[in-house]
Every structure is written in structure tokens, then in C-alpha cells.
Amino acid sequence: MGGYMLFSGTANPELSNEIAKYLKMSLSEASINRFSDGEINVQISQSVRGKDVFIIQPTCAPANDNLMELLIMTDALKRSSAKSITAVVPYYGYARQDRKAAPRVPISAKLVANLMEVSGITRMVTVDLHASQIQGFFDIPVDNLYGAILFMDYIKSKNFKNPIIASPDIGGVSRARYFAERLGLEMVIVDKRREKANESEVMNVIGDVNGKDVILIDDMIDTAGTMVKAASALKKLGATSVMACCTHPVLSGPAFERIETGELDELVVANTIPMRQISPKIKMLSTASMLGEVIRRVHNNQSVNSLFDDM
16 A cells, blocks of 8 residues: 555545546545434544545535535544544635625634644645635645646647636636736736625626637636626627636536526536536546645655646
């Protein structure tokens, strides 16, 4: 086993198997069941004493069940004398509640970080946190990987005649700028006003998109309202095509219907979250090799950041 072991929760077993295949090793055995009242019961089936252990478990929907499963697995491993426990959480749930945006509201991203640390997690690996400052909620090492490493080669392979990067809102400007600088492209911004949660209204576009192949960049796509309305606004201003690259395909509520009937030409996502249905407009890229390589480097005490230096 080379001194480390991989365990998978039930949130995204397909991704866990891909990572294990990349690392040329088998997933270690754990029994994860439910009592009749829904409580989670975990039993580790192999000795983990003195081992570096990695648990692959995104905290996507059902977020509460998947988070609790991760915490209980961690407790079981800690009590089984694992040397270290690294949570590989491709999608970090509750990340959108990262500050007090209104009176008397929680900072749930901080609460989840506290729960992970108390359970016994000694390191966290994730992909494209909703806000990078969430790393500061942890007092353990956090590796926040860039989903950009997946999308850039795909964008280049499309051979767009006149590409331009776009941010779907003001909050995503730094992420879009990172892509634009790496690809040597210009950038525009879609300015929107959000009236309430999961609803958005596109107001205008800052920049010229006439005759351009627009590439919208975001960390996640939930109900798809923002992306579809942004695509419509961009097309009205003369955009030749509109593609969106979003790391986490939350895709809840009417998302699939909006994507199918809207003016978005293509949606490119990563497999951090398992998709509940497929669409010819959606292209999924695998994070398995990236996460597998990070696991290998973490175990061997090698640099993780150097993975992204030559992008």
C-alpha cells in the first residue's frame, strides 16, 4: 500500500474509483450503512494503524448526509490509530455562506471547518472553493486546487476564432482574470442584480463581445439562471457563441431545463459532483488524475503548487 490508504464515502464512488485507478491501487474496505432511523453506521474493515489515510467524499447533495458520513468515517479512522487523515473534498458544501451578509445569519462555511477539525481531519484537499479565504477558517493545511488546470486545455482544443473570457458577475472577476491572463485573452464582465437567493437578473455587459466567442468562467452552476441569462444578454450584444466553464455542477431545480432551452451553447463541468442526468450540451471533465497526483504528493511531502506552475 506504500504507507497510505484510500477510502471512499458514498457521495461520488465513480470519482473515487477513477482516483484509485490513477494511483494503481485499490480502495480500502469500509462498511457504510444506515440504521432504520437513518443514522449512519461505519465500520473500517482493514487495519489503518500508522497509515496516512485519505477519504474521498464531496459534501454535495444530500449535503447533510454526506458531511455527516465524512465526519463519522473520520472518527472511526482516528479511533483506529490512523497516522494522519486527509479529507479529499472535491466540492466543499456550505461554502456560499462564508460571511455575515445580513443580520442574524450563520457563517456555515466556518462551522463546517470546525466540525472537520474536531472530528480528526488533519488536512483538507478541495477544488475551487467558492471563496478562497475559506482556507482561513481552518487551522490545518488546506490545498485549494485550481479547476483551471482542467479547462484550459479544453478551451484551447476548441480553436475559437475570436475568444474572450467573461465573468458572470462582479464577484467572479478575479477568477475570470486568472483565466484571461493564462490564456492571453481579453475579459468582459456581466453585471447582474440578484433580487433573492437562486434568482438573478442580467443588467448589462461591461466590454465589447460583438463577433466574439465568449467563455463564461465560474466556480459552480446551481439553478443555471445566471449562466442562461448571461448567455442571452451576450448573444443580444452580438456574441457568436457562449460557452460556460463551471467546476462544480450543482445543477439543482430547473437547471437542466434552462440549459436545454436557453442560449448557452455548451457547459463544461468537472466531476467533483455526480450528475443526476445527462445533456448533450454538457461536457464533463475528470478531476481524477489531478486529485490522484495531489494525494501522491501530499503523502510524499512534495510540492502541490508546482502542479499548476506550468499551466
